[in-house]
Amino acid sequence: MDLIVREAEIWQAEEIYEVLLRCSDETDFLACGSSERKETMPIEKFREFIASGTATNNKFFVCLDGERVVGMLGMHEEARERFKHRVSLGMNILKGHWGQGGGKLLLEAAIDHFNSMADLTKLELEVRRDNEGAIALYRKLGFEIEGELKNHFLVDSNYYSAYRMAIIKK
Template structure:
């Protein structure tokens, strides 16, 4: 499946809301279930954020958002959030979104460090991130309450390969 990757538009909000209406998606986020459409839209519609969507058959089936730092000394850093519609997991949408956002971050947004946090039990996501060049930096122990218990969160990052220390 080859999706069209493009920038988020306000008309995409219903499709983004649909993705986040699934418990199987929400369980891997830091948000509570049953968010309103306005709450979901507010997560990604900000001048400091850069959101790409994957469109297939005229429907948005995934997104990736770069949350750029507004702090002067950390403007070279950004964090990521990604979600793919659960009905099409494993079809290459996440990989296509990650490739696009890495290209944008490295070549257009002047981001040196991309970072993310992922629940330790989200093995598919961790595997994807490793394939995309992210490395595990550490673990935040018992950092998230999920399904009635505390779980660990894995911290991962990717440094732009063209960055040279001291250059």
């Protein structure tokens, strides 16, 4: 299987959104499940986010297996002036495609975009502390742990801590 990554296009919004919802229910490593995601990010708002990449540092990349979307990575620019140097990211891969290199390809695309933007100096993310595979990948690609967020996630009455990780341009 040859996975490829490219920037998302607005015509793919519905397919990407459906994969996002599936990813949200396949693991509890993500911020929320599909029902909550539908409330906080309805398809119209999701479509706007993908379209905003032409005028901002927001970017949305998809990982494709053939023509089928199997993962995604969104980069979100901070709107507040004092934080405009920062961009945060979130990534989702369908569970059946974990460990096949899609996450690495998505992160490399994000890091390339980050490095191409002179006004961006910090690329950041949060990851659950027990998501060892993701943490290993982030470290391999240059992310460093900045700190621990204790009891950051509450899933089925269990608390989980998270790491804030970042790449900072020197």
